[in-house]
Amino acid sequence: MQRQPFLFFFFLMIIAVCQQSCQPAANSNLKETNDSAVVKLITLDPGHFHAALVQKSMYPEIDSTVYVYAPGGAELQAHLALIKQYNERQDNPTHWNEQVYTSSDFLNKMLNEKKGNVVVLAGNNQRKTECISKVVNAGLNVLGDKPMAINSSNFAMLENAFRTAAKNGVLLYDIMTERSEITNILQKELAHTPAVFGTLAAGTQNNPAVVIESVHYFYKYVSGNVLTRPDWFFDPGQQGEAIADVGTHLIDLVQWSLFPDTAIDYKKDIVIKAARIWPTPVTLLQFAAVTKETAFPSFLQPYVTHDTVLQTHANGEINYTLKGVPVKLTARWNYQAPEGSGDTHYCLLKGTKANLEIRQGKxxxxxxxxxxxxxxxxxxxxxxxxxxxKQLSTKYPGISLQKNKQGWLVIIPEKYKVGHEAHFAQVMQRYLQYFKERKLPDWEVPDMIAKYYTSTKALEIATKKAHN
Incomplete structure (x- = not known):
């Protein structure tokens, strides 16, 4: 009789274990978490489609479970819809398992839980620099979409965040996709081939040695669908002015192309000569087509004229010198690209033997x-x-030359023309290598700081000029 309670409790334990083991696993249609993965991603408030493009491919080094923290709403749903699209595509589908937390305290919740070790930031830029600072202060790594700073006060905060990241032994890195575009790569290679390029021309402010320009469009397609932009995208206080936003890509290319693997000291090497900003008009109908909103929100009313036209802060130009080299940089936004085209890039590097020019026109x-x-x-x-x-083709097999009236067209095989969306995977591969090595190249941090100094200082000058 004394053994009956023991047998009774033993029987209950067997039932409990059996019930637990027989329960169906949550998300059983998804692959299990890869506990051996080096990187566990956290996506923080994904308000820009670049957050999803980071996950358009799978990586052996990255756990398939991704922790998403956001306030909820349409931007989060758009992000999750893209991930779902990648998971369900016919060709090489991904298998991401998105674990989503939605609440107004999403940032503090993420910092307290620390379920991952790399935080992806791509969204509203108004508080992005502050979020970066809190994330690296908590000992987490950051892979941030551009821009990581949109004004001078942000720049000071970002510069301090880099110091904190170094102190805490974490990586703070931004997504520079244009370094992966093959024409930019080959232009850089040839610019450092004296037999072809000679040396960089001296240039002046009126006749700069480097001319670089990009044109982006509000109405565009992403992963085969028309992109819906949040209304705040048109607010310079939340998205940032053009030269502080997409202008960062151009500034980065100039530094990377002219002075590769070289640490730039913004206090000595960069001088802003002139800068200006100007708007692009967007009608209410155009705004509605892009945002799915029927009226301009109150925060955009200061930029609305005649009740129906938004004077969007979408264009900027900088004249500056980088280590004495005169550069003219222009970042522009228009509403919709010509049929069959999209965002365009132009870059002219002037050499003593030849000019190297990237064109993307009709x-x-x-x-x-x-x-x-x-x-x-x-x-x-x-x-x-x-x-x-021919020597360069040993590194990039298949490239060749075609003679024309001015010199030569560089023929590039289609296999290298992977497109903008694929460049996010290439950036991620570089980041994963740095993560494995636990350090960025010595020149990357000072050059990121120099980049954001250039963009934010130029904006400061342009804004003062616009108000005078």
């Missing part, structure tokens, strides 16, 4: 195209160009 069928424009008249110059490109 003549190029709106595809980035690299030209070598001959300036040298030496009898053996053509052979030098041919030899240089």
């Amino acid at each position: 003549e190029e069928n709106y595809k980035p195209t690299l030209y070598i424009i001959q300036k040298s008249s030496g009898s053996g110059y053509e052979n030098e160009v041919q030899d240089a490109v």
Whole structure:
């Protein structure tokens, strides 16, 4: 009789264990968490489609479970819809398992739980720098979409965040997709081939050695669908002015192309000569087509004229010198691209032997195209160009030259033209390598700081000019 209570409780324990083991696993249609993965992603308030593009591919080093913290709403749903689209596509589907927390205290909740070790930030830029500071202060790594700072006060906060990241041994890195575009890569390679390029031309403010420009469009397609933009995207206080937003890509390319693997000291190496900003008009009908909103919100009313036209802060220009090299940089936004085209990029590097020019106009069928424009008249110059490109083809098999009236068109095989969305995976691969090594290249941090100094200082100058 004394053994009956023991047998009774033993029997209950067997039932409990059986019930627990027989329960169906949550999300059983998804692959299990990869506990051996090095990286566990956290997505924080994904208000921009770039947050999803980071997950358009799978990576062996990244756990398939991603922790999402956001206040909820349409932007979060748009993000989750893109992830779902990638998971369900026919060709090479992903298998992300999104664990979502929605509440107004999402940031504090994420910082307290620390369920991952790399935080992806892509959304409203008004508080992004503050979030970056809190994340690195908590000992978490950051992969941040551009821009990481949209004004001078943000810049001071970001500079301090880099110091905190170094102290805490975490990586703070921004997503610079344009470094992965093949024409930019080859332009950089040829700019450092003296037989082809010579040396960089001296240039002046009125005749700069570097001219770089991008044109973006509000109405565009992402992953095959028309992009819906949040209404705050049109607010310079939340998205940022053009030169402080997409202008960061251009500033980065200039630094990366002209002075690769070189630490830039913004206090000595950068001088802003002039800067200006101007608006792009967007009608209420155009605004509605992009945002699905039927009226301009109150925070945009200061920029609305005649009740129906929004004067969007969408264009900017900077004239500056980088280590003495005169640069003219222009970032512009229009409403919709010409049929068959999209965002465009232009870059001219002036050398003593040749100019290297990337065009993306109608003549190029709106595809980035690299030209070598001959300036040298030496009898053996053509052979030098041919030899240089042949040597370069050992690194990039298949590239060749086609003679034209001005010099040569660089022929690039289609296999290298992967497109903007694929560049996010290439950035992630670089970041994962840095994560594995537990450090960024020595020049990356000072060059990121220099980049954001250039954009925010130029905006400060342009804003004062606009108000005078």
